[in-house]
Amino acid sequence: MKIVLRPEAEQELLEAQAWYEEKALGLGFEFARAADVAVELAFRNPLGHSCIEGEFRRVLFRKFPYLLVYLPTPTEPLIVSFFHKSREPYAWLERMSD
Numbered sequence: 001m002k003i004v005l006r007p008e009a010e011q012e013l014l015e016a017q018a019w020y021e022e023k024a025l026g027l028g029f030e031f032a033r034a035a036d037v038a039v040e041l042a043f044r045n046p047l048g049h050s051c052i053e054g055e056f057r058r059v060l061f062r063k064f065p066y067l068l069v070y071l072p073t074p075t076e077p078l079i080v081s082f083f084h085k086s087r088e089p090y091a092w093l094e095r096m097s098d
Contacts, residue, residue, distance in 0.1 A: 003043055005079040012082040016066065034061045035082060038068040042079070046072035056080065 005013075013035055021028025038059040042049065049057040052069065059068040069081040069092050081092035 002076050003039060003079060004076050006081075009079045009081050016082060016084070020064075031064055031066075034064050034066070035068070037062065038066075039079065042068060042070045042072075042077050046070075046077050 013032075017028040017032050017035075019028075020031040038061055041059050042057070046057075049059050052058045056069055056071050059070070061067060065085045067083050067085060068079065069083050071078040071080060083092050
């Protein structure tokens with residue numbers, strides 16, 4: 001099984017990692033590791049995380065105010081967003097109308 005990232009999710013990840021790295025050397029790497037753990041958890045147990053809207057699910061990051069929003073599918077999880085918790089709660093949902 002492979003994992004598919006929407007381009008917006010990949011952009012969010014890169015921007016957040018760069019922002020954390022600007023704040024402290026190595027913090028961007030820690031953020032990337034937390035993102036990897038969240039993706040791995042979604043990959044290992046796609047139906048085992050909380051539903052947040054319809055079939056969309058989330059995985060909370062450790063140590064960072066982010067969550068991974070994904071859609072489990074029969075073939076591969078679709079990563080929709082690396083979402084900061086202070087943003088409008090369902091802003092990520094707008095991109096799913098594409």
